[in-house]
Amino acid sequence: xxxxxxxxxxxxxxxxxxxxxxxxxxxxxxxxxxxxxxxxxxxxxxxxxxxxxxxxxxxxxxxxxxxxxxxxxxxxxxxxxxxxxxxxxxxxxxxxxxxxxxxxxxxxxxxxxxxxxxxxxxxxxxxxxxxxxxxxxxxxxxxxxxx
Numbered sequence: 001x002x003x004x005x006x007x008x009x010x011x012x013x014x015x016x017x018x019x020x021x022x023x024x025x026x027x028x029x030x031x032x033x034x035x036x037x038x039x040x041x042x043x044x045x046x047x048x049x050x051x052x053x054x055x056x057x058x059x060x061x062x063x064x065x066x067x068x069x070x071x072x073x074x075x076x077x078x079x080x081x082x083x084x085x086x087x088x089x090x091x092x093x094x095x096x097x098x099x100x101x102x103x104x105x106x107x108x109x110x111x112x113x114x115x116x117x118x119x120x121x122x123x124x125x126x127x128x129x130x131x132x133x134x135x136x137x138x139x140x141x142x143x144x145x146x147x
Contacts, residue, residue, distance in 0.1 A: 006089070006090070007090070008026075008027070008089050008090065009089075009090060010090065010091055011027075011087070011088045011089045011090050011091050011094065012086070012087070012088045012091060013027050013059070013085070013086070013087050013088075014085065014086045015074070015083050015084070015085050015101070015103075016083050016084060018069075018074065020061060020071050020074075023061040023062045023064060023070075023071050024059055024060070024061050025059075025060050025061065025062065025117060026059045026060040027057070027058075027059035027087055027089075028057075028058050028059060029055055029056075029057055029058075029087065029097055029124075029128055030055065030056045030057075030058050030121075031053050031054070031055055032053070032054050032055070032056070033051055033052070033053050034051070034052050034053075034054070035049040035050060035051040035052070036049065036050050037049055037050075038050055053127070054123065054124070055099075055123070055124040055127060055128055056121050056122060056123050056124060057085060057087065057099075057101050057120075057121075057122045057124060058119070058120065058121045058122075059119070059120055060117050060118070060119050060120075061106075061117065061118060061120060062115060062116070062117055063108065063109075063110070063116040063117060063118050065108050065109070071106070071120075072106055072108055072118065075103055075104065075105050075106045075120065076105045076106075076108075078103040079103055079104065079105045080102060080103065080104075081102070081103050082100050082101070082102055082103075082125055083100065083101055083103055084098070084099070084100050085098065085099060085100070085101050085122075086098045092133070093133050094133055095130055095131065095132050095133060096130070096131045096133065097128050097129070097130055097131075098128065098129050098131070099124050099125070099126060099127065099128040099129055100124065100125040100126065101122035101123065101124055101125065102122060102123050102124075102125060103122055104120065104121065104122050104123075106118045106119070106120045107119070127140045128140065
C-alpha cells in the first residue's frame, strides 16, 4: 500500500456550535494508556495487561483575550462544563472526530508586542468517535480492561 501523507488543513475545530478554526494552529487527539499487570493464575501464568485508554483534545490557539466571544474567554467562562466538539483535520472529504470534552481554562498573556499563542488540553468524557467521510462508517476507541 502506498504512503499517505496526511496533513492538517484546511479543516475545522468546533466546540458546541462555535467554530475556532481560524485561531487553531495545532489540534490533536491524544490517547493515554494506563495499564496494570494481569493476575497470574495456574492456567494463565502470563496474562495480558489490563489496559484502559483515556483521551484528551489538545492544541494551540492564537490568543484573543480582548474579544468577548474569543477562545480564551470562552474557555474561562465554560470551565469544567462538558461540551461537544467536532474536529475535521482536512475538509471536505476527510475524516471527522467528535465527542465531549470537559472545558479547561487556558493561559492568558505572554510576550509583549508579538502574536501570542496558548496551549490547551481538555479531557474527553468517554471515547472519541471517528466518522469516515468516504464510507460514513463510525468507530470508537475501546478500552481492554477486566471489570
